[in-house]
Amino acid sequence: MLGKVGKSRVGAKSAGKSPFADLVNYVAREADGKGREVDKEEMGVLNLDADVEDMDLVIRQMNMAAAKTAKNGKFKGDPVYHLILSWQEGDKPTPKQVKDCVQHTLKALGMAECQAVWAIHHDTDNDHVHIAVNRVHPEKGIVMGPPRRDYHVIDKAMRELELIHGFRRDNGPYVTLDTENGPQIVRMSRKERAEKGLLKHGDEIGPRTTPAAKAAERSQGAPSFQEWAQWGPTNAMHDALEKPDAMWRDLHEALAPYGIQIQTKGTGMVVSTTLENGRILACPISKLDRNFTKMRLEQRLGTFTPPSPSFSQKPATTTYADFLHEAQSGHQQDGPAPHDGVAPGRGDNGQRAKRRAERQQAREDLHTRYQADQQRIKDTRRDARKALLARQKVEREAQRQDHKGRKSLFITRKVATGMGRQAATSLWAYTAASEKEALQKRHLKERHALPRTMVWRDWLEQQAAPPIEDESAKAALRGIRYRERRNDNQKKNGIEGEEVEELKPILSKLHHEIDHRRQLIHYRDAQGRDLFTDTGPRIDVHDRAESTVEAALRIAAQKYGAVDITGSSAFREQAARAAARLGIQVRDTDLQKVWQLEREAMQPKQPQRGDETQRMGKTDRPDPRPGRPGKER
Template identity: 40%
Template sequence: MIPHVIKLSKSGPTKGVFVEPVQYAARDDLESKAKGLKPILLEDMGCVNLDFDLDSEEERLWAAGVMSTSARRSTRFQGNPVYHVSISWPEGEHPTREQCEKTVHHFMRGVGMEENEAFWAIHRDTDNDHLHMIVNKVHPERGIVTGPPRFDYALLHRLAREVELDQGWSHDVGAYVVTKSNPGEPKIMRRDIAVKMGLWKEEEIRRPNVSSHAHAAAQRLGAEPFQVWIAGQPAKDLRDAIHQPGATWESAHQALAKHGLCIEPKGSGMVVTSTLADGQVVAAKASQLGRWASKAALERKLGPYRPPSAHAEQAAHSYQEHVESTKTRSEHRHAEEPATDAKRATRREERARAREDLAKRFEAEQKRWKESRMQMRSDLRERHLGERKQLQADLRDERKSALAKDKADGVPFKVSQSLFAYRAALRREELQKRQALERRAMAVEVRRSLDWRAWLEKQAEQGDEAAKAALRGLRYREQRKSKKYQEQDGIEGEELDPLRKLTVAALHAEVDDKRQLVIYRGHDGREKFTDTGPRIVMHDKADDTLEAALRVAAQKYGGKVDITGSTEFRERAARQAVRLGIKVANADLQAIVADEQARMHQQRAPAWATKESRGPGQTQERKRSEPGSSEKTSDLSPEIGDKPTPQSARPAPRERSAALPEKQATALAPISLKQAMEQAMEQWLDGDRSSAPVKAFIAAHDRATRLGANGHTLIAEVVDRVVTRRGDGVDADLGGFMASIERQRKREQGMGR
């Protein structure tokens, strides 16, 4: 978990006021209502050292008022008494109310404020569950400030590591980290000390710092922040250009112009800018390209700044093009590879067309939005002006009647004027406040341009599958670039079908439509793994959970997966995937895949097929069934399957397999025969409706049974492997294939008679 102190104003109109932070945490504020956000549930909020039910907005306002009154007991404290801390859990971790309460008490005790008043609420409608803890720095009885201590950043991170260990959460990185100097003994250490002792390795590559404005712009555009984008290929091209012999400022301008960028002085430094299609200019400090790109470093290298020439080179790939391509391309790394079968190729084309259509709809909607924005604001101004004029006219009429009535009642004229002026001032103030709220609501609702992500969320709520897939792609891209991505155990692949629940034995699936997740739980209610769309995140590492996750991944991703996480998990998952017939795409795991395939081949070889025990007939039969045999016969040949094998080759294996259990007897079938059955079935499913795949399947099946395999179990295993790779949608085609086999059998029996 990551703690973060939300900075507040030390003085001004918000000093000592707990209403706004409490309303924000409980989602009672105007901005949350304008966005349509639902109030926080009663079980997801609470208070400490306050006696309020919190079951209504009025109750929460009373609680905030009591905290403000307690803060005024301190006459010497001149700062802001609101201590607002946000505590965020990693994606996939969802604390209960009891765990939230324990976390709040532990943090308050850690900063020395356990006797102070506090309000807390947890937000669960974002990618990461996060808790807002609002504490009064002033003690409610003693009237003195009891916390927090200075430099509370490091202390909060230590408290977070303690809660992680106590409640079993994964460990985030901060001023303190969890190390394991001794196996099974986690220890909390300062990160700098852990690095010096060799117990913690800092990241070698640091991503550029991104401002809040850049983050907001990236959310609106649906692409990575401009400050991050320029640190990639544009920075590389600029660095190569200025390090060429005889480089000048014109060389730098030409290198950046290829990406639609311009560099110019601003203040005491330099900025890099790019203009978007709507005329908006995005900018970043030149030092975001690297320390070598600061103003001082560039002028030492190139001399005093010179503006570019009038003829700028045409941009080959600008930030605008990057934004547009982000909306229409697939985020998965294997999206450009050829599809493994015709159905996946068709689904890939359909998904690409859906993304393009979604982007066009967004552009059209944004154009309409901009056209209507000015009109909506103009209508609001005219309505407000009309209301003010109407109030002025009403007060003018009311003043005459009020003064006449007071005169008749004997009220002095000056007193009557003063009373009416007071009532008129109240009316004007009421109108001004209402209009101010309407303008703020309009500013929230009617922004300059549509937010790509917010628009996707709105379309997804209406059931648009393309928008749902785009949302999952955005989250996948963000996760892939996070620090914990490669450390998190998971399975991923190219998602081409809508997110849905898949039937997995002993697991219960729950669909989270808001976050576009499918959570798989065990009988104990604990999360086993989460399907986020392009990625399956593992929470439980048991063998049965891993097998279930791999089977789900095979159905979703067409039998081809990438495996991420720790070395131990990746090796274990790769071996299990090979046993299930699932292709592993990771290049660095191919040695493990080959080793597991060789081990499986060795295990499936019949125990009786040794050099000492096999006779001449057995040797010949074994030679024909081995893969890579130099015999001219083929495992897919129907003629060989129909020919009876010599009687001398059968007695030993039949007698041997009769004493074996059914599952072990099935394993005696040489691996090439089972593969031949799978190949024949795959050939039929790919569209070959001739008799060739049917005869090949029958031939391989008959040879395997003559070698001692159980026919029914063997067919069940082959069908299970094919369904695992292709998904449940092949059930109907498999039924037709099995019916063709039955007809072929009857024809062969008829010819025999």
């Protein structure tokens, strides 16, 4: 499990606006851009006299508690605390477990008595819970937290929850070590974690990916501009800097073929490129290499000099825009390398190559359709929005006139019933404000319902979901997820290969469960234990029993033809021997000897030459017994 503190709110700066409204509404909906509300059974509230059915009441109660600090004037900070807890892929916490995790973490932060609302989100491959917490105590009216260095407190709570509920372990400032006395949670510095190979990112193992680059990589379904620039463009910069008399002009010339420019920004420096639609992408130059800081480059090359107007820039031949188009249209390989060979005794008469060509064409058509859809939305959205705003303006004016005509009659009727004029006027003000707020909410929903352009990943998920269920979109999503986990998968026990068919159950004898949203097929035994999971281009093997490995290999052979094996050395050798016995081709170079030895061990032993001569001698002797046909007497 991992925990982090998120943004407290989006835009509650204006006076009179609730500081909790934006975050609570965000928590109550899936964060996938589709506006889907979270299932009420996967939501909960703490220390509130309201339930998940009435989010407006929840917001009002949190506002009232926070307002207590405004009266004494001692606290002028942000009363909102946004906490996010995330589980590793494969962990499926129940709402009861999630509630316990929320309460445990808030108790560790000293905020157990604070108001909070939480909801489970499934819009990524890792289930996670968003928690909106009111830092102000609902009764005491004082700020309850969080403590200094709250991320350390949160991380330790995550290790504790992993042990309590049996969730898969993760690493942070605190690490769980197995000792003779049982699991122990210990604090480790970044240096210690780097030495033990527990550090996932950071300067110790390379430039850290920025949050914006991570978000772009997910939404685009392709490596981010930062990751792409860390290869060819960075190597070109290194080559230019190797010249003894290198100048800024040499760096500009080295990056020109990639369509990249170097610019100063604030006190630092960035590299940028322009996409086909005119959008500019940029990242700090230090994210390409930690030695590429403005200070170090200027120490080496002198004060930064932008390219002069007379600079004859080389034409860009390898741009990020071209790379992105090729990646999304399927020309960049997402999954394992293509395979046209066949295992011994198997043949496909070129069917794999044919299916590969068909899938490539379908992927290109899919990307063309995506571009056409986005262009159509751009062309129609402006006129649709203009017409909607004009209609809403008319409705607001009609409501204003209606209120103007009803006000005096409303107050007169209330006074006639014995209510004081001042109380009747206040009641009218409340009634009019409620109607106005209802109209504003309806108008906001109508504006949100306008068609919007979608990023590639969200559009693919829309096309893969019912009722469309486009098979090309499903295959593209499986390829994207494989690429995102390529490095991590090498450490996990599994079998990989080129996927050319649609994802479907193959072994009917095993119990299977299809996860349509994540495009997975879970194979389980009769007791419900996970055996292996088919993700499309890869089969993750969870159980090392011989029967499980052979079953996974049979599925892999039918899907891929030939296989790559990843994971521990013991598992790879076990799977390679099983593949040899089943006649399944293994593509890993380092496993060829193991595979060949197992094949030779299966062959019947040939008789030795001496034994063969001896047997022949015995056969050629005349039989002294009479009556044997075919023998001399």
